[in-house]
Structures are given as structure tokens and as C-alpha cells.
Amino acid sequence: MPYSDSDEQQTGVPVSKAVASTAPAAVKILIAGGFGVGKTTMVGSVSEIPPLNTEEQLTVAGLGVDDLDGVEDKTTTTVALDFGRITVSSELVLYLFGTPGQERFWFMWNDLVHGALGAVVLADTRRLESSFAAIDFFESRRVPFVIGVNCFHGQQDRTVSEVKDALDLDPAVPVVMGDLRERRASRDLLLALVNRLMGGRVALPIRH
Structure with a gap:
């Protein structure tokens, strides 16, 4: 695939050990x-700080290159990354790095993944195939991930089982549904990932 490389992904210290230390563990999440x-x-x-983003207006340069099926009304796109931070507890802080979605920017994923302990893969039930590349990317690098189904305008037209079957997911991969414009939905998705990284232990609630 266009984004593959031969470097072995280094995941660093497991979250379960990092959380046990006295200093807050800073964990990178994609x-x-x-x-x-x-x-x-x-x-x-969900970010507790003003998020950094690198959105630019879509231009004619992307015509015939970017796939706009299902998102015809979209006028901007991330060209580098989004960045935010959220404190889970006094022991754990998550640093969030949003990746660009278009295929022409996939080469950047190889750099962004270094040092990441886990990932959230977002899916749109109207075009689930758009998530296959990200799933393959993290599976090939053995980076734990969860699936977040973005229920646009609160509409949920597929069940969790249907999404798992359509994406051919390992049974251990959690699927969380919600409208990601709402902080609570984004928070619950991150908690599902933290819980998986901690080996199924109950995650601490995120500070408000």
C-alpha cells in the first residue's frame, strides 16, 4: 500500500505500566x-486546549484526486494534522493527533505513528470502505485501535454487529457509536481505547 514502510513500530512503555508511575503519563493517540x-x-x-488544525480550502487541484462521494458539501480538508490534549486523570494525559484522510497524504501516517500507543479509527456507515486503509495500517503495525462510528446528526443506521462484520474486525476490537460533535461521545470513544490499552481494566473517568 502507498503508506507502507519497513520500519518496525516502536510503541514504548505499555500504558498499564506508565499509569502506575507517580508522574502523569503522556500518551500519544492517533x-x-x-x-x-x-x-x-x-x-x-474533546480537547481541553484550543485545538491546532491545518485545514485548508478544497481547490480545483483536488478534482479527480480526492474522493468526495458522500461528502460533496465538504469545503475544507486537513493537510497535515490536528492536535489536541485531554486529561484522563492525574496519572494520564492523552495527546491527540488527527491524521489527514485523503490518499495523497497517507505518506504522513508513517511519521505520525511513531511513538503512538494506540489509535481511534473513525468510520461513516454510509461509506465504511473509507476506513479500510486505516484499519490495515494499524493492524500491520500491531498498534491497538478502536472503531468510532460517527453517527452524523444522531442517525444510527447500522448495529455494532453489522459494523464489525462489514469491517471484518477482530472480536477484541471495540466499536463505539456516537455523534462526535458531542464531547461525551468523543470522550467515551477515548475511554474505550484507554481501557483496551490497559488490558481491559476499567478506565478512570476523564476530567471535565
């Missing part, structure tokens, strides 16, 4: 998925 699935929206809704 927010990935296809074009227009809501990565920038999620980072913006």
Missing part, C-alpha cells in the same frame, strides 16, 4: 480514518 469522517470534529469537541 485519530485516523477516511476523508470527511469527522477526525477534526472529534479532536475539537
Whole structure:
């Protein structure tokens, strides 16, 4: 695939050990998925600091290159990354890095993934195939991830089982549904990832 490389992914210290230390553990998390699935929206809704984003207006240069099927009304796109931060507890802080979604920017994923302990892959049930590349990317590097189904306008037209079957997911991969414009939905998605990284232990509630 266009984004593959031969470098072995280094995941660093496991979260379960990092959380046990006295100093807050700073954990890098990637927010990935296809074009227009809501990565920038999620980072913006949950970040406790003003999020950094690199959105630019779509131009004629992307015509015939970017796939706008299902997102014809989208006028901007992330060209580098989104960045935000959220404190889970006094022991754990998550640093969120949103990846660009278009295929022409996939080469950047190889750099962004270094040091990441986990990932959130966002999916749109209207075009689930747009999430396949991100799923393959993290599976090939053995980076734990969860699936977040962005229920646009609160509409949920597929069940969790249907999404798992359509994406051919390992049974251990959690699927969380919600409208990612809402902080609570984005928070619950991150908690599902933290819980998986901690080996199924109950995650601490995120500070408000």
C-alpha cells in the first residue's frame, strides 16, 4: 500500500505500566480514518486546549484526486494534522493527533505513528470502505485501535454487529457509536481505547 514502510513500530512503555508511575503519563493517540469522517470534529469537541488544525480550502487541484462521494458539501480538508490534549486523570494525559484522510497524504501516517500507543479509527456507515486503509495500517503495525462510528446528526443506521462484520474486525476490537460533535461521545470513544490499552481494566473517568 502507498503508506507502507519497513520500519518496525516502536510503541514504548505499555500504558498499564506508565499509569502506575507517580508522574502523569503522556500518551500519544492517533485519530485516523477516511476523508470527511469527522477526525477534526472529534479532536475539537474533546480537547481541553484550543485545538491546532491545518485545514485548508478544497481547490480545483483536488478534482479527480480526492474522493468526495458522500461528502460533496465538504469545503475544507486537513493537510497535515490536528492536535489536541485531554486529561484522563492525574496519572494520564492523552495527546491527540488527527491524521489527514485523503490518499495523497497517507505518506504522513508513517511519521505520525511513531511513538503512538494506540489509535481511534473513525468510520461513516454510509461509506465504511473509507476506513479500510486505516484499519490495515494499524493492524500491520500491531498498534491497538478502536472503531468510532460517527453517527452524523444522531442517525444510527447500522448495529455494532453489522459494523464489525462489514469491517471484518477482530472480536477484541471495540466499536463505539456516537455523534462526535458531542464531547461525551468523543470522550467515551477515548475511554474505550484507554481501557483496551490497559488490558481491559476499567478506565478512570476523564476530567471535565
